[in-house]
Amino acid sequence: MHTRSRATARMTSGIAAACVGLLAVAGCSSDSSSASSPSDAASSGPCGTTKPTTVTMGLFGTFGFKENGLYDAYKKVCPNITVKEDVVEQSADYWTRLKTRLASGSGLDDVQAIEIGFVADVVQNHASQFVNFNDVSDAAKIKSEFYPWKWQQATSADGKDTVGLGTDTGPEAICYRSDLLKQAGMSSNPADLAKQWSSWQDFIDFGKQYKAKTGHAFVDSAASIFSTAVYQGNEAYNNAEGQPDVDKSDGVENAWSYATQAAQDGITAGLSQFSDPWNKAFSGGAFAAIACPTWMMGYIQGQAGPAGAGKWSVAPVLPGGATNWGGSWLGVPTAAKNKPAAIALVKWLSAKDQQVTMWTSKAQGGHFPSNRLAAEDPRVKDATSAYFSNAPVGKIFGAIAAEMKFPPIGLYDTQIQNTLTTQLTNVETKGTSPDQAFGDAMDQIAQITG
């Protein structure tokens, strides 16, 4: 569902959310397992086991649990549990490794992270190899805490199998360079801009004015517009049954038309997202705006560095309507060595207080909660970001998260999106006609879906 995994995976540096909240150590959250016959049923207490146990976590990129001190906090809740990470940098490589382990049935960690780019594959092809979170103790209560869409994306069509509990999510807004807009003599006030950017057409027209005044590109890439707008359709890459349906999708059609229009109007900087030149462009003035899921704020800080502080801001709007880019789950393979302990840890990590910490922590925060209770917590809502001109990021992203729309996801979303955005680069940099580029992309997509 998104490409951030490519180059740098999760964010590299801490987030702005210059917030309150040090570690809110939260007791062994909710469950003091009393339920009937759950898969983690146990005599062994809330930590899953009373024996000294090392739980391994298979992760990709920088998840931030360790950086934000959650393992140390868990040590206080469950002194017998030690958590060890097993990290692969790129999520694509991580997924290949996870598939290999699932195929051979060995080498699996006690907890395996699942990203939105492959959660549909896990649900469809590997649900039986993961603990079903509808069967754990307090399942109904846990389910009620999450955003329904978050729960549903990790759940089989019949609603019976849920392969993991949600961690973060990526509600999107627009991040922009207020200094560059000011220099161009245009409004740089977030509320004004929100009014001017309510549709993609308005956003592109604004970009044309900016280009006319400065001669510079307005938005980083056509891919930035495309990857966002495609999920605003009723369909993105799949039909309601989850089958690839690229050439009939309203999301693809609209997103392609806006993205190619922006490319042909010359308001995009023509950089491939997550490539080196793109990374470098954050510190220069090559573009003034970018589609901005919550995790992108951390990415921008990492690339633009301290010199960018106060130059960036967040507009409380996403042209075309609220949507999401990215997000993950934590699952427990049925073959895990320490299953009960792993289930207990996953429950704890995805519970309200920990998700609040993951958003507010100064070390590696900025992971917006998928736990609804956490998202509605004042500590999350009141968060502001010093780096982004003190933007009220908690309110902005909270409002967007509450309205997000979710077209069905499928097995090949990541590859299909990569193919389409690669072809957009051709429209931007080589003057390839949009129809030709779309045809080339469809040929390539036929290779993917086989």
Next chain:
Amino acid sequence: VTTTTAAGTPAAEPVGTVAASAGPKRLRRPGRRSGYAYIAPFFVVFLAFSLYPWLDTAWVSLHDVRLTTYQHQTWIGLDNYRNLLSNKFFWNAFRNTVTIGIISTVPQLCLALGIAHLLNYRLRGRTFFRVAMLMPYATSLAAATVIFLELFDKNQGIVNWALQHLFHLPAVDWQGSKWPSQVAVSAIVTWRWTGYNALIYLAGMQSIDMSLYEAAAIDGASRWRQFLYVTLPGLRPTIVFTIVISTIGATQLFGEPLLYDPTGQPNGGTSNQYQTLGLLMYQQGWSYDRLGLASATAWTMFVIIVLAVLLNLYLARRRARAS
């Protein structure tokens, strides 16, 4: 040039097997049996890591296989091969592999020959030059490719700067345009492997009797004529060897074009303008999860390599007979 990654190309391995078979017959010492024990480790490793994957790749190539549903393989006979041969991405990668192979191998071997010839004479600082020549080979490919990416950058690269300011030519898109990007990838290959080949030539030259050069010099032959009539004939077996090795390397070319794509994906450029067969195979197998198709590509590459090597040997033998 590059070794291929885990996707299961067996191509490079079988070459080494021939040597071990023809043993001496004359002695019946107790050592004879233990001889097999001595070479056993090699063959065990060979069986496990070359022969088995090689055969398994053939088996997989006859199935519709995805890693995510590895347990459910469907037999589809030769469909993957049919798919490949009617597939524009395969033929594009095949053409790219051939053209990049030619643009990189031919200048590389000619340069190597010339450099080796010069280094074969007594000259001051000879050891320094010999070591310097081998430096690119010892450099990390990833690091070198990053430098080349900067050199060939469309806007800030020194190559375009030189073109514009020294030669007053227009700037070239070394990334996006087809031929320039292939030349750039070939430049990395040439830079990296010229010294290595020169060293092999140099070793070959040192086994040529120096008195032949002296005799030629006394007869008044220039260095160029000495090169043509003494060095080249003496080096023929070495040259055939380097051509064979370079052909295999060129067919498997992978690391350079992968790293030359700034997105780090095995596309070989936004229009696959420098996607080689190695990259295509990787993309099919790991990006697209289609292991069956990737295995078919691996086997097709193997057949192409065998044909190319046979063609080389045939040409070399014909030339040898002619002279």
